[in-house]
Structure formats: C-alpha cells, structure tokens
Amino acid sequence: MDETGLDVQVLSVTTPAMHDLGVVSIDVARRPNDVAAAAIERHPNRFQALATLPVAFPNESARELERCVKTLGIKGLMLCGRVGDRNLDDASFAPIFETAAALGVPVLLHPRTPDPTMRKVSYSVFSPEVDNTLAQYGLGWHYDAGMQFVRLVLSGIFDRLPNLQVILGHWGEVVLFYVDRMKSLDQVSGLKHPIAHYLRRNLYVTGSGMNDPTYMARVTEIVGADRLLFSTDYPYQYKPGGEARRFLNECGLEGAEKSGFASENWLRLTGG
C-alpha cells in the first residue's frame, strides 16, 4: 500500500498510469458512498443504499465494500455489467463476489448498454433514437444484464459461494422467461445442480417499476414468492398518483407473500 491508500500490489498492471487511474477510480466510488451514508444517517427510516465500487480494481473494490457495509451501514452493492471487455464472471472479479458472500450482502446486477461491437452488429437499425432505445431500455440493456447472470451461473460461482445472493431487475432481465429452454444447458454445464436450483437459491428479482402482474406471476413460479422484491424505479418508471401502491395491492399476492414482496423479503435478505 502506498500513501494514496491504493494497494499497488494487486493491480494487474502497475504502470504509473494504471496507478493514477486506480486512485481516481477509488475516490470517485468512495464519495457517493459517503454522501449516501450521510443521507442515511440523517433519515434512517427513509434511505438505504447499495455500494458504488471501483470495479476495474477488484481488490480495492472488495476493501471499499467492506468499509461500506461495516462502517457506513450500506446494504449491498451494485454492478453494472461488463467492465471494459471483461464479463462479470471473469476470474479477476472473484474478490468482489467473495467479499459480498462473506459479508452476507446482495449484489444487484444493473443493466448497461451492450458492448459497442454488439451495438453495431445487433442494435443498429435506422435512426440514432431507435438504435439507442433498442440497445437500451427497449431490449438490449435487459438481455445484457440477464446474460451476465447466466454467465455467473455457468461460471460455477454459486457452487463456490453457495450463499452469494444476486438481484436482477425488470422481472429477471428477459432471460428468466426462457428458463425452460435454458434447461438444455444442464446437460453440459458441469455444475453441481440444474440451473433451476440456483434460481431458487441465489437469485432475487424485482420489477423495477414494471407493474406487470403477468410478468410477476411467471417470475413467482420460477424463483418463488419469497424471492420477490418491491421497487418503483423512482424517478424513471415511477408515476405519481399511487400506481406503485395500487400494484402492491392488486398484484395477486396475499398475506405473508404480499408482505414478503412489500418489504420482508428485503429485510430478511439484508438483515433489516
């Protein structure tokens, strides 16, 4: 470790430029975590937070995650898909997932825009506006995030870290709806269990403001009602006038399943 607090030993390339990038990256991650922690301290009944990490530096990320959870009371972490050309199952990211599992905090996989090469091959259609929408919230974001989860499963990470918990938004980011077909991967995966097993042991799902009872019912069949999390995607999908509250009332869940979806599944997952 040097005077900047950066463990230069763990950088895969320790050129001066990489070192400087590491310093900036860690600083950029720490600041929103501190801001979030201050907001939580002022309004502990209104706010909770997920950690922002300098993901390109996995060992530093693991240390920052530990600080966030142990010192700042942050409840988990958010990863935004691919980092440069590395998918999240890349072995270099192991320290992040190992630390999350050791601390018992969940990893939310947030969608990100697909790789530039994929955008060119698959998501370039006609106008910049259509292309952007297709590559982002129209479809591309979601498949990209779903694929990160499928890749994590296939990497065997949940065999190595059986209590690691991942959260997918948007009712499972497309891929969850095709789980019956993905069963074909069980023949070749070499995993300890069928893929369906990990969906009921290592995955939580939230709707991200998509108040869609059909999607919710299908996801409930796949992961179980005790793995559903309520969310509004405020201020994006969120519409004023109580729509999110109405969805909670009319989503078809009752009793313990409904209160689980509303908050208790989250509280159980994160220790309150």
Next chain:
Amino acid sequence: MDETGLDVQVLSVTTPAMHDLGVVSIDVARRPNDVAAAAIERHPNRFQALATLPVAFPNESARELERCVKTLGIKGLMLCGRVGDRNLDDASFAPIFETAAALGVPVLLHPRTPDPTMRKVSYSVFSPEVDNTLAQYGLGWHYDAGMQFVRLVLSGIFDRLPNLQVILGHWGEVVLFYVDRMKSLDQVSGLKHPIAHYLRRNLYVTGSGMNDPTYMARVTEIVGADRLLFSTDYPYQYKPGGEARRFLNECGLEGAEKSGFASENWLRLTGG
C-alpha cells in the same frame, strides 16, 4: 441473364468470382427444393415444404421462390437470420420479402448461431461444449432469431407490406416474452402502429417441439390463438410415445382454437 440462368445484372458485385458463387448458390438451393417437390408429389398427404433460397442473391432468391410456389407447390420460405454481416432488414433483401408478400406465402425465421463477434463477447464462457450450447439452443440462437424479427418490425417492412406474414419458432424466440418492455420503442419507432399491432397482424408462432403450456398460454395472450401453429421439431425435440399428441390434447385450447392450432391456422395461412 447468361447461359447459366443467372441474372448477372442483379448481382451487386459482378466479378467472375461472385458470378461463380451465384451459380453454385442457386444450384445448391434449387436441388433440395426439387427433392422436396418430388417427395410431396409422391406423398401429398404427408409432406409440405418451405423453400430454400440462395439468400445472398436476393433477386435470384425472389425468382426461385416464385418457381417454388407456382411450379412446385411449396408453401413458403425459410430464412436463417443474418446473411454474412447483413441483418434481414437490410434493404438488399427487399425482393425476397416483396415476393413472399405478393405470392401470399409465409416467411419462417429459423434461428442461427450468433455472429462470431457476438459469440466472443457474450457467449464464450468456459468449455467449448458450454459455449456452443449457450450460443445455440441454450439461448443465443433464439435471441438472434427474435432480434431479426424485432429489426424487421422496426424497419417498417410491415407498413410497406401489410400482408407479409412471418413465423417465429420456440414460442417467439425469447423476445416475445418481453413485449411489454418493448412498448417503449413505440415512442420513437416512427411506425404507423404500436409494435403490439404487428404481433397480431404479421406474426405466427409455433412451439418447435417445446411442449410447454405456460409458454403457449403467454404467447396466446400476445398474438392470439388464431396465430398459433403446431409443430414437433422431429427428429430433434421430438420424443416418441405420443408426447406431442398429448400436448395437443392437454394444452388448454378447446374447439375451434384447438383445431386452429392443430392444423387450421396453417391451412388458412397457406391456402390449404
């Protein structure tokens, strides 16, 4: 047209090499069409066929399609996704779709393995066996085929050819299950109608041997029972012992909807 029967005017690059490729390509397509036509002639109550086309040569494909439908009694055509680096909405393929619409025959979009670049970015995981399955029938094939359909919709082809009919297999190749999210594209698409409109006017869906009542029920909600087609994917997904027949009996459709799914939707689509 030269002595080989190839219209050299319509090749985008009329080098000798392209000309030779065109000759081979057309020959390779014609032969299975002739073989299929001979089998249909011998067993008209057992067989029907979709045309194989030299897709890299769209004008030649249009002529071959016309021959297949008018002379050989073939019922439609099959396209296998991307051709080289061109997606199916590429303007060069317009003659194929225009001819299908003019003849009133459906276009089946068959999955194909994603582009090599995408395989490297998204579908390379660990072992060649896992990678192949993930890129093919585990997930990749299906998303690729589904995206071809989404791209066709966004290209405005169904506004230009409102009676063009496309068939997707595997209960809509992943993307159909995410149609509620794809509605966001309606804001920017510039199409005459919302995407949901084209799903009920220009799309037929078959299960390709995935005898899954949940998938079928969801697809029925999206495209309507009059746009479902029965299929077994023999000899791949097909299992002996009457499973496909049992699925037909137990899929939840009754009366006209059941007989439509079994055969009448197909007969109506293809004129018997």
